[in-house]
Structure formats: structure tokens, C-alpha cells
Amino acid sequence: xxxxxxxxxxxxxxxxxxxxxxxxxxxxxxxxxxxxxxxxxxxxxxxxxxxxxxxxxxxxxxxxxxxxxxxxxxxxxxxxxxxxxxxxxxxxxxxxxxxxxxxxxxxxxxxxxxxxxxxxxxxxxxxxxxxxxxxxxxxxxxxxxxxxxxxxxxxxxxxxxxxxxxxxxxxxxxxxxxxxxxxxxxxxxxxxxxxxxxxxxxxxxxxxxxxxxxxxxxxxxxxxxxxxxxxxxxxxxxxxxx
Amino acid sequence: xxxxxxxxxxxxxxxxxxxxxxxxxxxxxxxxxxxxxxxxxxxxxxxxxxxxxxxxxxxxxxxxxxxxxxxxxxxxxxxxxxxxxxxxxxxxxxxxxxxxxxxxxxxxxxxxxxxxxxxxxxxxxxxxxxxxxxxxxxxxxxxxxxxxxxxxxxxxxxxxxxxxxxxxxxxxxxxxxxxxxxxxxxxxxxxxxxxxxxxxx
Numbered sequence: 001x002x003x004x005x006x007x008x009x010x011x012x013x014x015x016x017x018x019x020x021x022x023x024x025x026x027x028x029x030x031x032x033x034x035x036x037x038x039x040x041x042x043x044x045x046x047x048x049x050x051x052x053x054x055x056x057x058x059x060x061x062x063x064x065x066x067x068x069x070x071x072x073x074x075x076x077x078x079x080x081x082x083x084x085x086x087x088x089x090x091x092x093x094x095x096x097x098x099x100x101x102x103x104x105x106x107x108x109x110x111x112x113x114x115x116x117x118x119x120x121x122x123x124x125x126x127x128x129x130x131x132x133x134x135x136x137x138x139x140x141x142x143x144x145x146x147x148x149x150x151x152x153x154x155x156x157x158x159x160x161x162x163x164x165x166x167x168x169x170x171x172x173x174x175x176x177x178x179x180x181x182x183x184x185x186x187x188x189x190x191x192x193x194x195x196x197x198x199x200x201x202x203x204x205x206x207x208x209x210x211x212x213x214x215x216x217x218x219x220x221x222x223x224x225x226x227x228x229x230x231x232x233x234x235x236x237x238x239x240x241x242x
Numbered sequence: 243x244x245x246x247x248x249x250x251x252x253x254x255x256x257x258x259x260x261x262x263x264x265x266x267x268x269x270x271x272x273x274x275x276x277x278x279x280x281x282x283x284x285x286x287x288x289x290x291x292x293x294x295x296x297x298x299x300x301x302x303x304x305x306x307x308x309x310x311x312x313x314x315x316x317x318x319x320x321x322x323x324x325x326x327x328x329x330x331x332x333x334x335x336x337x338x339x340x341x342x343x344x345x346x347x348x349x350x351x352x353x354x355x356x357x358x359x360x361x362x363x364x365x366x367x368x369x370x371x372x373x374x375x376x377x378x379x380x381x382x383x384x385x386x387x388x389x390x391x392x393x394x395x396x397x398x399x400x401x402x403x404x405x406x407x408x409x410x411x412x413x414x415x416x417x418x419x420x421x422x423x424x425x426x427x428x429x430x431x432x433x434x435x436x437x438x439x440x441x442x443x
Contacts, residue, residue: 014418020396046422049390052368058273062272065290072297072298073298
């Protein structure tokens with residue numbers, strides 16, 4: 001005969017074995033055990049099995065179950081600390097392009113050459129091929145100007161006086177101004193040392209400096225980013241801590 | 243750093259803080275998974291999946307016992323894995339024997355449960371218990387593992403399994419009865435005059 005047949009709720013015995021019985025229930029079961037050998041044998045059997053289960057060896061973890069960023073689906077943080085450098089590099093790059101492409105102010109001789117070439121192109125298409133190469137050769141500015149002035153100035157002053165009043169003024173002004181033009185001396189001495197060439201040199205230097213700075217900043221940003229990711233990966237690494 | 247502080251950091255996405263918790267609980271989680279799945283490889287997979295799920299669902303952790311919450315995930319992962327393996331059983335075509343050598347004959351293909359005499363001949367008590375637990379249904383197994391193997395209280399086990407207290411108690415009683423019967427069968431086999439525990443047939 002087992003304890004089940006004696007109207008003892010088996011759940012109470014199991015509560016006692018699990019350490020969940022109330023003191024009153026525990027006392028009742030103990031009393032029953034002392035008076036009923038079969039019941040006591042059953043209870044001992046369950047206790048023995050529980051003790052055996054508790055004594056089962058706990059296995060060591062075969063490996064670390066630490067998570068790495070890939071497992072956890074975590075992305076590295078964005079390099080906010082380097083945003084200023086990125087913006088500065090972009091600005092420098094834009095500046096370098098700006099220095100390279102910005103139109104430089106023309107010298108007086110270049111201005112006169114350009115102004116003289118314009119009417120020739122408009123009104124004397126046959127002569128344009130002659131004026132155009134002169135205008136396209138900056139190294140031959142004095143010679144080209146002298147060569148281009150002869151037909152262009154005469155024709156322009158005559159034709160413009162007769163036909164186009166708005167164009168007259170510049171032509172006359174130029175013809176009056178040219179003898180007193182200080183740039184003539186410069187043209188004679190060549191373009192070396194002129195404000196234009198100085199500005200040109202400055203823009204070239206500025207371009208290279210800003211381009212260099214842009215590249216340097218970009219390199220710093222990339223280096224900083226690499227260090228940041230490496231540090232972060234190391235911190236979040238899957239290897240067991242310590 | 244306390245567990246609460248680590249949890250707060252981990253909730254903000256700090257993997258380093260969470261890995262500290264992994265270090266604390268990985269052995270417990272692995273053993274629970276192993277006792278439920280009864281297979282080392284499955285236990286390893288279930289444990290890893292449990293930690294990944296725990297990290298990803300940490301915002302759903304309401305601040306009860308982290309251990310209970312983690313073991314609930316681990317138990318569920320183990321049960322899922324058992325069910326998946328039942329649907330898609332994997333049979334190793336070249337299993338190795340206990341010495342790590344490849345078996346030369348096809349004995350390994352015999353259902354080990356059907357050859358209980360042979361198992362019992364070689365078994366010690368922990369092997370017998372392991373086999374007896376293995377024969378339990380998954381739900382009963384989880385309960386007996388949590389309460390009897392890992393000495394968890396009814397309340398905590400109820401939280402882990404997410405079942406009412408009455409269900410936990412009834413499952414535990416049925417599981418203990420089955421294990422007791424199983425051990426008694428083994429004892430009868432061991433007490434056979436021709437057989438001794440730990441002796442080859």
C-alpha cells in the first residue's frame with residue numbers, strides 16, 4: 001500500500017521534498033512517516049532521487065558565450081568627434097578648386113588686347129583669325145597687341161564713329177588713353193613682377209596649400225576612424241574578459 | 243559593478259556590460275540547456291541563441307529576476323531546438339565511440355533506448371538518471387531540471403516556464419514518479435546476479 005492510497009495528497013509530500021511545504025504540512029507529513037513505514041520508504045525514495053539529481057555534475061561551459069557586435073547586430077558608433085575635421089577638409093577642398101578656377105583681374109595690356117579683339121570679332125570676320133591667335137597667346141602679349149592694334153584700332157575708330165555710337169566711347173577712350181597708359185611700360189618690361197602674376201602665384205600657392213590641408217585632414221579623419229573602430233571592437237570583443 | 247547597473251548599461255546597448263552578465267550566467271544557462279536537450283552541441287547552440295535573444299529583447303525585461311528571465315529564454319530555446327530536431331532528426335553517418343574512434347560496425351544504428359540492458363550494464367547512477375530524465379516529456383523535463391537539479395523554487399520555476407503554479411506542481415509530481423519508476427527498473431536490472439553496475443556484459 002502506498003501513501004497515495006491513504007488519502008494523503010501526494011502534492012504535499014512533494015512540497016516537502018522541494019522545501020516548499022508550510023510548517024504545519026511538514027509536521028503532518030513527518031508524523032505520517034514515523035507511523036507508516038511504506039509511506040516513509042516512498043518519501044525516502046523521492047528524497048534520494050532528488051539528492052542524486054542535485055549531485056549531477058555541473059559541466060563547465062565549453063566556450064565563452066560572449067556576444068560580438070555581429071552576433072548582437074550592433075553597428076559601430078558614427079565618428080561624430082571627427083565631423084569638424086570632415087567639414088574642414090571639404091571646405092579646404094572647395095577652396096582649392098576656387099583658387100584654381102577664380103578669374104584673375106586682367107592687366108591693362110590684357111584688357112586693351114581683349115577690348116580690341118572684341119570689335120574685330122564682331123565686325124571684321126575676315127580679320128578675326130588674325131586677331132584671335134594674338135589674343136590667344138598671352139606670352140606674346142606686347143607683340144600681339146602691337147600687331148593687332150594697327151588694323152583693329154583704325155577700323156574700330158572709323159567704323160564705330162560712323163555706325164555705333166555706344167561703341168564709340170570705349171574706342172576713343174582707348175585711343176586717347178593708350179599713350180598715357182602706364183601698363184605700356186610694363187608691357188615693355190614684360191609681365192614678370194606684375195600684380196597679376198603675383199596674384200596668380202598667390203592663388204596657385206593657396207590652391208596647393210588648401211588642397212594639402214584637405215588631404216591631411218582627410219587622412220586624420222580616416223586614421224581617427226580606424227583607431228575608433230579598433231578600440232570599439234576591442235572593447236566589444238567576443239573574447240572572454242580577463 | 244552590480245547586476246542592476248550592468249543591466250542598465252546593457253539596455254542602452256552596451257555590449258561590454260552585457261558580456262559581463264554573460265560571464266556570470268553562462269555556466270548555469272549551458273547546464274540548464276544541456277539537462278533539457280541532453281545533448282552538448284544542442285546545449286551550446288541553445289545557450290548562444292539564448293544570450294543573443296536576451297540582448298536583443300533586453301528592452302522587454304521588466305526588472306524582475308534577470309536570472310529567471312534568462313533561464314526562461316534558455317528553456318524556450320532548448321525546447322524549440324528539441325522540437326526542431328524531432329521534425330528534422332540528424333543522424334551522424336560516421337559516429338565515434340567513447341574513445342573517439344570511428345565505429346567499424348553498424349551497432350550504433352540500433353535505437354539506444356531499445357537496448358536498455360546494455361546501457362544499464364555500463365551505467366552508474368548519474369548515467370541512469372540522465373537516461374531517465376531523457377525519457378521524460380520536454381515540459382516535465384524542464385520542470386524537474388529547474389526544481390530538482392537547479393533547486394529552483396516553485397514561484398521562480400513558474401516564472402521561467404510561464405505556467406501557473408498548479409501546472410508546475412503537477413508536472414513535477416509526474417516527472418518524479420516517472421524518474422522513480424525508471425530508476426527502479428534500472429535497479430532491478432543492476433540487481434541481476436549476472437550484472438553489476440559499471441561492468442561490461
